[in-house]
Amino acid sequence: MTDTSAAPGGDRHASYPDALIKSILRSVKTIAMVGASPNWNRPSYFAMKYLQDKGYRVIPVNPGAVGQEILGEKVYASLREIPDKVDMVDIFRASEFAPPIADDAIAIGAKVLWMQLGVRNDAAAETAEKAGLTVVMNRCPKIEYGRLSGELGWHGFNSGVISSKRRKI
Amino acid sequence: MSIKSRYGFETLSIHAGASPDPATGARSTPIYQTTAFVFDDVDHAASLFNLQTFGYIYGRLTNPTTAVLEERIASLEGGRGATCTASGHSAQLLAFFPLMQPGDEFVSSRRLYGGSVTQFTRTFQKFGWKGVLVDADDPETVRKAITPKTKAVFCESLANPGGVISDIEALAKVAHDAGLPLIVDNTMATPYLCRPIDWGADLVIHSTTKFLSGHGNAMGGAVVDSGTFDWAKDDRFPSLCKPEPAYHGLTFTETFGDLAYTIYGHAIGLRDLGPTMAPMNAYLTILGCETLALRMQRHIENAQKVAEYLDGHPEVAWVSYAGLPSNKYRALAQKYLPKGAGSVFTIGVKGGYQAGVKVVESVDLFSHLANIGDTRSLIIHPASTTHRQLNPEQQVAAGAGPDVLRLSIGLESIDDIIRDLDQALAQASRLAA
Numbered sequence: 001m002t003d004t005s006a007a008p009g010g011d012r013h014a015s016y017p018d019a020l021i022k023s024i025l026r027s028v029k030t031i032a033m034v035g036a037s038p039n040w041n042r043p044s045y046f047a048m049k050y051l052q053d054k055g056y057r058v059i060p061v062n063p064g065a066v067g068q069e070i071l072g073e074k075v076y077a078s079l080r081e082i083p084d085k086v087d088m089v090d091i092f093r094a095s096e097f098a099p100p101i102a103d104d105a106i107a108i109g110a111k112v113l114w115m116q117l118g119v120r121n122d123a124a125a126e127t128a129e130k131a132g133l134t135v136v137m138n139r140c141p142k143i144e145y146g147r148l149s150g151e152l153g154w155h156g157f158n159s160g161v162i163s164s165k166r167r168k169i
Numbered sequence: 170m171s172i173k174s175r176y177g178f179e180t181l182s183i184h185a186g187a188s189p190d191p192a193t194g195a196r197s198t199p200i201y202q203t204t205a206f207v208f209d210d211v212d213h214a215a216s217l218f219n220l221q222t223f224g225y226i227y228g229r230l231t232n233p234t235t236a237v238l239e240e241r242i243a244s245l246e247g248g249r250g251a252t253c254t255a256s257g258h259s260a261q262l263l264a265f266f267p268l269m270q271p272g273d274e275f276v277s278s279r280r281l282y283g284g285s286v287t288q289f290t291r292t293f294q295k296f297g298w299k300g301v302l303v304d305a306d307d308p309e310t311v312r313k314a315i316t317p318k319t320k321a322v323f324c325e326s327l328a329n330p331g332g333v334i335s336d337i338e339a340l341a342k343v344a345h346d347a348g349l350p351l352i353v354d355n356t357m358a359t360p361y362l363c364r365p366i367d368w369g370a371d372l373v374i375h376s377t378t379k380f381l382s383g384h385g386n387a388m389g390g391a392v393v394d395s396g397t398f399d400w401a402k403d404d405r406f407p408s409l410c411k412p413e414p415a416y417h418g419l420t421f422t423e424t425f426g427d428l429a430y431t432i433y434g435h436a437i438g439l440r441d442l443g444p445t446m447a448p449m450n451a452y453l454t455i456l457g458c459e460t461l462a463l464r465m466q467r468h469i470e471n472a473q474k475v476a477e478y479l480d481g482h483p484e485v486a487w488v489s490y491a492g493l494p495s496n497k498y499r500a501l502a503q504k505y506l507p508k509g510a511g512s513v514f515t516i517g518v519k520g521g522y523q524a525g526v527k528v529v530e531s532v533d534l535f536s537h538l539a540n541i542g543d544t545r546s547l548i549i550h551p552a553s554t555t556h557r558q559l560n561p562e563q564q565v566a567a568g569a570g571p572d573v574l575r576l577s578i579g580l581e582s583i584d585d586i587i588r589d590l591d592q593a594l595a596q597a598s599r600l601a602a
Contacts, residue, residue, distance in 0.1 A: 041417050043424045046221045053222060117426045140426065151223035153186055155231060156239030156431055157250040162176055162184045166191055 013125065013137050018161070021144050024112050024134060028087040029057065031141070032079055032110070034101050035092030036060030038070050044092040045070070047116075047142040054145060059086065079104035088112035090141060091119055098124035106131040116140055171247025171366040171395065178245065178361060179462045186240025187455065200452045201233045220416060220424075220436055229443055230435050235451040241458050242381065242391045245360040246373050249396025250431030252438065253389060253451060257356060257376020258288060259444030260390025264352055264374050266442065267408045267433045268320045271297030275352075276314045277323035278305030278340075280333045283555055283567065285354075289323075308339040315347045320405065321372075322349055326365055327357040327511045329541065330551070330568060330575040332489030334501040334510070341369025348405070350398045356380070357513055357541070361465040362506045371398040372430075377454045379542030383464050387453035389446045392434055396427035409433060415441075464544070464580060469509025471586060472578040478587050479516055484524075484594040486517040486572060512578040513541045515568065520597055522571035525550040527597040529574065534581060534589035546579035546586050 031051060036058070037044045048058045048071055060070040063077040076082050079089060079101065089105040091098055091114065098121035105113050106128060113128040115121065115137040125135040146152035147159045150167040161167070174181060187198050206225035208214035216222040225231055235253050243251040254260045265275065277289055279302035289300030303314045305324055315322075322344040324335040337353060344351040350371035355363060359380045365373050375381060377389035401410035401422040409429050412418040415437065421429040439445055446454075469492070476490035491502035491510035502510045518524045528550070529537045535548040539555060549555065551569035564570050578586065 040219070041419045041424075046219075046424060049216060049221050050223075053216070143426070143428070146223050150188060150191065153240045154223050154225065154233065154236050155250070155428075155435060156236055156243065156252055157428060158172060158185070158240055158243035158248060160172070160174065160244075161188070162180065163188045164184075164196075166189050166194060 013120070013122070013135070016136060016139070018148060020134075021136070021139075022148055024088070024114075024136065025141065025145055025148070028112060030059065030084065030086050031056050031088045031090050031114075032059045032061055032076075032082055032086045032105075032108075033090045033092055034061040034079065036062050036065075036070055036075070037092075038062075038065050038068055038075075043116075047090075047092075047140060050142045051145070059084070079108050079110075082108065086110050088114055091115045093119070095119050095121045099127065102128045105133065112136070114139070114141060117143070171364060172249065173247070174244065181244045182241070182461050183459045185244035186237040198234055198237045198452060198455055200448050202448055203232075204228045220419065220432065228448075229445050230439050232445075232448050232451070234448040234455075235446050238377075238389075238446075238451045238455050238458070239391070241455060242360075242375065242377070243393050245458070245461075246355070246393045247360075247364055247366045247395075248373065248393035249427050251391050251393045252431055252434035253377070253391050253446040254439070255390065255444040255446055256388050257354075257374070257378060257390040258284065259442075260374045260376065260392050261285065261288060261354075262442065262444065263390075263434055263438045264372055264392045265293070265298065265321065266438050267430055268350070268406055269296070269298045270407065272318060273297075273320045274299040274301055274316060274318045275321040275323055276301045276303060276311050276319055278311075278325065278328070278335060279303060280305065280328040280335075280568075281325055281354075282329040282356075283551075283569070286567075305335060305340060308336060308343045311340060312343045312346070315343075315349070319347065319349060321352050322347075323352045323354070325354040325357065326363050327355075327491075327506065327513075329357055330513065330515050330573075332491050332496060332498060332510075332514050334491055334498040334505055336501055337363075337365050337368040337370060337505060341371075344371075345369065348403065357511050358506055359461060359465055361462050362469070362508050362511060366393075366395045368505065371395050377457075378540070380465065380468070381461065382450075382454040382457035383461065383542060383544065384453070384457060385540060385543035385545060387450040387457070389450050389454050390444075392431075394430040394434075396430075398430075400429060408437070413437070465508075467580050468512035468578060471580065471583050472512035472514065473509060474583050475576070475578050475586060475590070476514060479590065482591075482594060484519050484598045486519050488514065488516050490514040513575065515573050515575050517570070517572040518574060518594065518597060520572070520600065522552060523600060524597040525572055525574055526553055527600050528590075528593045529553075531593035531596040532589055533592070534585055535576075535593075541575075541577035543577065544580045546581055546589075547577040549575050551575060 102124035239251040353365035353370040373393040491498040556569035
């Protein structure tokens, strides 16, 4: 049950149904995080650590950190170099870098293209959607997981969830 | 603009934030009467201390019972998140804390609860914060008072002791034109009567001690963030948009997006200033919120009847209630509080100081005390109590002249409320005769 306001002007990406976000978070197992930082106080590190704690495998992609590990995972220079199957690509880069990442996401067979809070590129989204991917933009999977599981409410946030059932993702 | 919900106000009042307890299935929110919470392991502890994962550490920062109330109040106000505090006064402190540095200023309406005037102009000085109080009835006066050091504009939606209503939309425009947030104290109106975020407010604060808890039994405050003000658009709010040394250089706006202000409230504000709401008080306030709509309906119904009755009473010189047709703030009341103008207002008794004293000493049902927003009807004579230290000229300027009585109309039977006031006014009139 969602509380987010209706999309103004028919913008499909202004809000997403809770059911869509839940189905993504339930079905995805492996996430490639483009722009994952080895610095522990960067937002991407926060999100990667949280998602690992929730049982996801997160594979970092960052050409500037090749040869390192982040949170126990080998860093790759690009999505195309990852040898394992990737379910979702999470973009932690500025919006203008999204189109080639979307092309790579399609090429490696990802099912979901997710752009972080503050990241939105409608052309990249259209390309990915035409190739059959589900696209979420301007959202953080950590915050969405926390919101839908009730954890965000632990810190006083308005999750928008009303339910007489015990919460689970 | 506020976060819209597909649920009605009454549903949110009862359910928001309060799904069954995840551990036990308890349907009513349990009182987590504990100071601290165990860590799974050292790594989990580190993640929590680094703010990398959601979870509980220590009761000064967060508590599961209080968190339910925070989500409840955030939902009712249409905000992104809320931080509950030990009192309304500490909510004001926590609201300004992320915005202000030593030497900074804020501009406030001067029509405030008297205790806020003292806090803003005296106590905040000790932090190097300057509260500039102006007549906010004319928004241009507020505009002229803004300087490069100003960090916020402040008003009460429905101002204590009553009758005064702020033009929230106009004040929001003045604040936003200057790149500043508007903070609105919504204690007297409650989100049932007015939702300031709908009119452009960026932050909303409450003394939950009043109508939200509603039964005169639990101290508390709340700071609600709309989540829509961009704290990082320039360098004016370094606490939020610059690296925070106390968290190893983390930048709140970058890491937490629109959650930044509320996370700062818990992780820095409550952590380092310490005015935490007690879990028991959070529970009582949750209980109060569940009946907020029902209580407010009766509060305003009773208040309107009492105001109309007193307006024609031979011992009453004037009634300052925005629900009366003759009131100066009637038009603003119809815009911002269409359901009703609250249940706290002032009256002037004929016979001045002695008559005022006689009325508060003669009431039998009204309680003579310094609070508002109780199920019980309350009365106070400011000139002989809360404003006693002022000289007569200052008392009049503060709306606390010798003849002024403040009433907070409760939920008792309306005939009993009116009869009690009537007999007390009769005793005061015999004094004058």
